Amino acid sequence: MEHDAQGFSRRGLMVAGAGTALAVTVVAGCSSSDGTTAADPGGSPNASPTTSTPKDGSLAQLADIPVGGAVSATGPDGKPVIVAQPTAGKVVAFSAICTHQGCTVAPQGSVIKCPCHGSTYDLATGDNTGGPAPSPLAAIPVTVRDGAVVEA
Known part of the structure; x- marks a missing residue:
């Protein structure tokens, strides 16, 4: 497995990036431009x-x-x-x-x-x-x- 200069593997960075993208998508999906939320x-x-x-x-x-x-x-x-x-x-x-x-x-x-x-x-x-x-x-x-x- 390849590691960069700080010891991170490419696979580890990709997994972390995907998790961040998912979190942003979930948070964005909880609200809308009219002020309502998923729980509203x-x-x-x-x-x-x-x-x-x-x-x-x-x-x-x-x-x-x-x-x-x-x-x-x-x-x-x-x-x-x-x-x-x-x-x-x-x-x-x-x-x-x-x-x-x-x-x-x-x-x-x-x-x-x-x-x-x-x-x-x-x-x-x-x-x-x-x-x-x-x-x-x-x-x-x-x-x-x-x-x-x-x-x-």
Whole structure:
């Protein structure tokens, strides 16, 4: 086996180079130009709308929340919130912080899901329905005023 002046074999250098290329490819594959990541359920084409950013101080506009679905929002304190409309006209909100290890949960179809360890939560109640989460999401009292969902 041939070695260069520093004692590395050509085969060893090729293996190291291939490993580096693979690592770069994997890291690049975890994100996209629109800010979603492989663990971000918002990147799924079948997911519910996942972000609401009204400029009027509300959490979301009722018209932007699908019936039987939810959106992610930011509370007045800057913390992530889930706002759901389980049935037409009924609106509920929860902290978007997973009770397992503090990851940010997001709506995924008709459930709320943690991308870190797979915990799931009921859209209407915030109760944990699967995964390692030990307790439900914290409820946030909300009301609808002039079509906007605001903290009560």
